[in-house]
Amino acid sequence: MIFLFTDFTRDGPYVGQMQAVLAAEAPGIPVIDLMQDAPAHAPKPAAYLLAALATAFPENAVCVGVVDPGVGTERPPVVVEADGRRFVGPGNGLFELVARRAATTRTQRIQWRPDTLSASFHGRDLFAPVAAMLATGSVPDDLFAPDPMEGLPGADWPDDLSEILYADGFGNLMTGLRAASIAESTPLRAGGKTIPRARIFGEATPDTPFWYANSCGLIEIAVPSGSAAAALGLVVGDTIKLG
Amino acid sequence: MIFLFTDFTRDGPYVGQMQAVLAAEAPGIPVIDLMQDAPAHAPKPAAYLLAALATAFPENAVCVGVVDPGVGTERPPVVVEADGRRFVGPGNGLFELVARRAATTRTQRIQWRPDTLSASFHGRDLFAPVAAMLATGSVPDDLFAPDPMEGLPGADWPDDLSEILYADGFGNLMTGLRAASIAESTPLRAGGKTIPRARIFGEATPDTPFWYANSCGLIEIAVPSGSAAAALGLVVGDTIKLG
Amino acid sequence: MIFLFTDFTRDGPYVGQMQAVLAAEAPGIPVIDLMQDAPAHAPKPAAYLLAALATAFPENAVCVGVVDPGVGTERPPVVVEADGRRFVGPGNGLFELVARRAATTRTQRIQWRPDTLSASFHGRDLFAPVAAMLATGSVPDDLFAPDPMEGLPGADWPDDLSEILYADGFGNLMTGLRAASIAESTPLRAGGKTIPRARIFGEATPDTPFWYANSCGLIEIAVPSGSAAAALGLVVGDTIKLG
Numbered sequence: 020m021i022f023l024f025t026d027f028t029r030d031g032p033y034v035g036q037m038q039a040v041l042a043a044e045a046p047g048i049p050v051i052d053l054m055q056d057a058p059a060h061a062p063k064p065a066a067y068l069l070a071a072l073a074t075a076f077p078e079n080a081v082c083v084g085v086v087d088p089g090v091g092t093e094r095p096p097v098v099v100e101a102d103g104r105r106f107v108g109p110g111n112g113l114f115e116l117v118a119r120r121a122a123t124t125r126t127q128r129i130q131w132r133p134d135t136l137s138a139s140f141h142g143r144d145l146f147a148p149v150a151a152m153l154a155t156g157s158v159p160d161d162l163f164a165p166d167p168m169e170g171l172p173g174a175d176w177p178d179d180l181s182e183i184l185y186a187d188g189f190g191n192l193m194t195g196l197r198a199a200s201i202a203e204s205t206p207l208r209a210g211g212k213t214i215p216r217a218r219i220f221g222e223a224t225p226d227t228p229f230w231y232a233n234s235c236g237l238i239e240i241a242v243p244s245g246s247a248a249a250a251l252g253l254v255v256g257d258t259i260k261l262g
Numbered sequence: 263m264i265f266l267f268t269d270f271t272r273d274g275p276y277v278g279q280m281q282a283v284l285a286a287e288a289p290g291i292p293v294i295d296l297m298q299d300a301p302a303h304a305p306k307p308a309a310y311l312l313a314a315l316a317t318a319f320p321e322n323a324v325c326v327g328v329v330d331p332g333v334g335t336e337r338p339p340v341v342v343e344a345d346g347r348r349f350v351g352p353g354n355g356l357f358e359l360v361a362r363r364a365a366t367t368r369t370q371r372i373q374w375r376p377d378t379l380s381a382s383f384h385g386r387d388l389f390a391p392v393a394a395m396l397a398t399g400s401v402p403d404d405l406f407a408p409d410p411m412e413g414l415p416g417a418d419w420p421d422d423l424s425e426i427l428y429a430d431g432f433g434n435l436m437t438g439l440r441a442a443s444i445a446e447s448t449p450l451r452a453g454g455k456t457i458p459r460a461r462i463f464g465e466a467t468p469d470t471p472f473w474y475a476n477s478c479g480l481i482e483i484a485v486p487s488g489s490a491a492a493a494l495g496l497v498v499g500d501t502i503k504l505g
Numbered sequence: 506m507i508f509l510f511t512d513f514t515r516d517g518p519y520v521g522q523m524q525a526v527l528a529a530e531a532p533g534i535p536v537i538d539l540m541q542d543a544p545a546h547a548p549k550p551a552a553y554l555l556a557a558l559a560t561a562f563p564e565n566a567v568c569v570g571v572v573d574p575g576v577g578t579e580r581p582p583v584v585v586e587a588d589g590r591r592f593v594g595p596g597n598g599l600f601e602l603v604a605r606r607a608a609t610t611r612t613q614r615i616q617w618r619p620d621t622l623s624a625s626f627h628g629r630d631l632f633a634p635v636a637a638m639l640a641t642g643s644v645p646d647d648l649f650a651p652d653p654m655e656g657l658p659g660a661d662w663p664d665d666l667s668e669i670l671y672a673d674g675f676g677n678l679m680t681g682l683r684a685a686s687i688a689e690s691t692p693l694r695a696g697g698k699t700i701p702r703a704r705i706f707g708e709a710t711p712d713t714p715f716w717y718a719n720s721c722g723l724i725e726i727a728v729p730s731g732s733a734a735a736a737l738g739l740v741v742g743d744t745i746k747l748g
Contacts, residue, residue, distance in 0.1 A: 020282065020285055020286065022278075022282070028673075028674050029272055029515055030542055030673055030674050031540060031542065031671065031673050032539055032540040032558055032721070034538075035508075035537050035538050035539035035540055036539070036558075036561065036720075036721075038537050038538070039506065039508070039537045039539070039561070039562075039563075042506055042535040042537060043506065043563055046535075049285040049289075051278050051281050051282045051285060052277075052278050052281070053275055053278035053279070053282070054274060054275040054278055056273055056274065059675070060730075072275055072279075075279065075282070076282075077282075077286055088706075089707060090705070090706075090707075091704070091705035091706070091707055091708075092705070092707040092708075137719075137720040138704055138705040138717070138718075139705055139706070139717070139719060139720050140719075140720030143720065144720075185274065187271075187273055187274050188271050188273050189302070218334070218381055219333070219334035219335070219381040219382055220331075220333075220334070220382070221332060221333075221334055221335040222334075222335075231381070231382070232381075233380075233382060233383075234279075234380040234382050234383030234386065234387075235275070235279075244303075263525065263528055263529065265521075265525070272515055292528040292532075294521050294524050294525045294528060295520075295521050295524070296518055296521035296522070296525070297517060297518040297521055299516055299517065315518055315522075318522065318525070319525075320525075320529055428517065430514070430516055430517050431514050431516050432545070461577070461624055462576070462577035462578070462624040462625055463574075463576075463577070463625070464575060464576075464577055464578040465577075465578075474624070474625070475624075476623075476625060476626075477522075477623040477625050477626030477629065477630075478518070478522075487546070
């Protein structure tokens with residue numbers, strides 16, 4: 020199974036062009052259009068979101084992850100193996116949290132290049148073909164550079180990120196904090212307010228911001244039948260505090 | 263064939279996460295991303311929309327329908343069979359019109375539970391796995407509760423709904439009225455105007471609201487090369503009148 | 506492989522309804538949701554965009570292309586063959602540039618009709634079934650009218666279109682000019698400014714509009730970390746000049 024995780028949005032032809040490459044080069048392998056509105060041009064918050072989503076990936080998953088503001092410049096293309104799952108994309112920290120939370124991990128630099136490589140769309144021209152190689156097991160000998168890949172960004176990032184990663188269309192705010200990392204009795208502080216926990220929307224106080232453990236294990240701030248983004252005046256990138 | 267009909271929107275990872283479950287648990291069965299912007303948190307109008315779309319479902323279709331403001335609370339999870347098609351989702355009236363318009367129907371309460379059930383995402387954790395069971399025919403003995411399911415919401419809803427169900431991005435307004443339920447000569451009244459019928463955009467009066475039988479059999483209000491929503495000042499949930 | 510290229514947007518049930526038809530009538534053939542936000546109701550600019558995207562189509566591709574403001578009126582439904590690829594949709598010029606740039610081409614009028622043909626959704630009722638026939642090779646004898654199809658719109662359109670075809674969510678502006686058609690040293694003029702070329706975002710001057718050859722070979726105007734649409738005050742349909 021191949022997963023697509025990008026900041027391309029679903030507008031335009033970009034996700035479809037990647038899917039066409041995968042359908043041609045990895046026929047019969049399901050391709051999951053997982054999320055195309057990852058934090059735009061922001062590998063760091065995107066890394067926390069991807070790591071949360073990846074906990075549900077099956078063992079043989081290959082993920083094409085593209086949040087790549089440096090496309091066409093010097094950042095290396097990489098494959099990160101994390102407990103058997105393979106992540107293909109830019110070596111800019113996007114896979115740092117996936118790797119850090121795995122028991123076994125390996126990062127390799129992709130040295131293979133396609134016959135035609137556009138300057139701006141490595142997702143289609145480089146990462147999707149490599150994902151197809153990995154998913155089908157048809158891997159050229161020289162796919163990876165022989166030297167170990169070291170010094171990628173992200174080594175100094177925290178284990179959990181006290182930031183808003185994502186706001187959905189209803190105004191719910193996903194953070195980079197794993198719910199399992201804090202006690203249920205711990206309130207959050209953000210937007211000048213103290214935010215208590217509730218198990219679920221239906222048990223929270225009407226019109227009042229609360230936090231809950233969302234379905235991918237992250238702390239999410241919401242307002243029953245309302246918009247937490249509007250109620251708290253928060254946007255993606257804003258900081259939240261604990262306690 | 264498995265259909266997905268939700269109010270999740272296509273933003274975020276939610277539809278993709280459901281598709282990953284279905285790809286893993288019902289391999290080889292096509293999954294159709296039918297509509298993810300059903301009336302938000304509103305099972306009643308969504309029920310009329312789903313019933314209109316479902317007239318085109320093939321006989322062996324399984325539909326995961328999730329418009330579920332009560333997720334994580336006491337509403338029962340159900341499977342509704344309607345003329346052989348199976349609908350999996352919350353027992354909140356969402357399948358009322360599908361059932362009412364079928365020659366043969368049966369509603370059963372799902373008592374099976376997955377090993378891990380999030381409080382907020384039964385679409386991924388409960389409904390998608392049950393849909394995969396039904397689509398593959400690999401159904402556990404205790405999937406359903408033995409007692410008949412009765413007393414669900416919706417029994418008192420009308421056969422057609424005189425409301426705007428859906429506004430598309432061009433400002434066309436879909437209603438809950440089946441076109442076959444009224445005479446072609448009947449005008450609508452909404453937004454302070456009388457709205458005549460035309461067969462199609464190209465035959466309607468320029469810049470003037472008209473109604474037509476849309477491609478799923480519902481009455482839809484439009485303006486040639488314009489926005490009916492803007493011209494009439496109507497939004498989803500507003501009432502329309504006949505005659 | 507079947508490609509879908511429309512101006513339906515991904516809102517509503519429309520793309521899903523077409524995919525359901527293709528899954529039923531062309532089982533096992535991959536369907537690529539290529540682009541659903543083509544220039545709305547505008548076959549001419551859409552034709553330049555489709556021709557650029559189609560250069561990457563595999564040899565056996567079938568494309569359902571629907572930008573069809575005249576649906577339900579007299580424009581003929583057609584299949585255009587261009588170097589072996591088949592394009593199914595309205596005969597309104599949408600496939601003019603695809604045909605013009607091919608070495609071998611043929612245009613035929615579809616005379617086959619389904620049992621039920623809605624007035625407003627030929628994409629689902631006519632074009633998708635015909636695409637399934639072509640993709641599976643199961644073609645009825647009377648699919649096409651015997652007389653040659655001539656006189657379609659588009660014969661007088663230019664080889665490249667000096668217009669903005671598409672603005673993505675980041676404000677990048679795609680034009681109808683192929684990058685290979687002009688020298689790299691040629692600046693553009695649009696929005697009252699002179700716009701130089703850069704190879705890629707990372708090599709352009711910060712906060713300053715530049716043009717580059719985008720990943721489908723068209724000239725695209727962008728601003729590093731900014732919006733070219735906002736910086737230049739340009740929208741889809743605006744004219745650009747060379748030199």
